[in-house]
Amino acid sequence: MIHEKSLIRPENLKTHDKLVIDGVDVSGHWSTFIEPRVVTDYNERLQEEIAALPGGEHVHRCWQCGSCTNSCTVNAVNPDFNPRFWIYLIRMGMESELLRDKDIIWQCVSCNKCTYACPRDVFPEGVMKATAHWLELKGHTPKSKSTIFDAEFTEQVLATGKIEDGRVLRNFFARTGQPLMQDWLVEMVKRVARRLPVLQGLKMGLAAVFRPRTKGWSKAQAAITEYLSEEEVKQKKALNLE
Ligand code: SF4
Numbered sequence: 001m002i003h004e005k006s007l008i009r010p011e012n013l014k015t016h017d018k019l020v021i022d023g024v025d026v027s028g029h030w031s032t033f034i035e036p037r038v039v040t041d042y043n044e045r046l047q048e049e050i051a052a053l054p055g056g057e058h059v060h061r062c063w064q065c066g067s068c069t070n071s072c073t074v075n076a077v078n079p080d081f082n083p084r085f086w087i088y089l090i091r092m093g094m095e096s097e098l099l100r101d102k103d104i105i106w107q108c109v110s111c112n113k114c115t116y117a118c119p120r121d122v123f124p125e126g127v128m129k130a131t132a133h134w135l136e137l138k139g140h141t142p143k144s145k146s147t148i149f150d151a152e153f154t155e156q157v158l159a160t161g162k163i164e165d166g167r168v169l170r171n172f173f174a175r176t177g178q179p180l181m182q183d184w185l186v187e188m189v190k191r192v193a194r195r196l197p198v199l200q201g202l203k204m205g206l207a208a209v210f211r212p213r214t215k216g217w218s219k220a221q222a223a224i225t226e227y228l229s230e231e232e233v234k235q236k237k238a239l240n241l242e
Pocket residue numbers: 068071072073074075083107108109110111112113114115124125128
């Protein structure tokens with residue numbers, strides 16, 4: 001049962017401008033009805049599909065207390081952002097209803113307030129991530145900047161066993177079509193440069209040019225690559241994707 005009025009779609013609310021029942025005038029909002037609807041397009045595997053993605057593993061534990069939504073940073077500014085409601089839809093298999101909010105689910109800022117508030121260890125933040133990922137894998141939304149950043153980060157770790165922040169940012173901007181010279185970035189670099197010890201600055205400069213690798217990285221690289229491709233196969237199978 002959904003109690004929040006904001007969750008009733010306006011098109012499902014019906015009123016009669018002129019209605020008299022047994023001599024009682026119930027015109028206008030006194031005769032507001034919620035139109036009954038029959039859901040026929042359940043995805044009975046929706047919960048399983050979300051649970052197959054990183055972060056979504058514990059979605060089945062939710063008992064709908066609403067603490068996640070009550071504590072949510074994004075919900076405080078956008079009441080349509082409602083983790084409890086989406087977890088409800090996932091558990092019920094109501095895919096088409098979930099898709100109506102596909103363009104705002106990615107807005108989760110990963111503050112994890114919901115995770116700390118949840119009495120059932122559902123990890124709602126993880127479920128939001130898994131749901132956003134599910135939307136991308138199923139082709140309902142384009143790849144988000146967050147996914148593109150994760151891909152760039154992972155590729156760099158895999159290649160060298162190290163992270164070089166400047167390279168991550170440069171490549172991320174290039175992949176997302178953003179200019180490198182952004183005011184906030186220039187300001188940040190200036191401030192960091194002012195406080196950075198000379199030796200540290202030198203090391204960073206050399207790392208940017210020569211791209212050092214972690215010693216003996218090849219074995220770890222092979223193991224991580226194998227693990228990632230196994231996970232990808234498992235996820236695609238769970239989501240019934242080619
Ligand atoms: S992690 Fe996401 S869903 Fe959880 S409280 Fe923060 S913004 Fe809301």
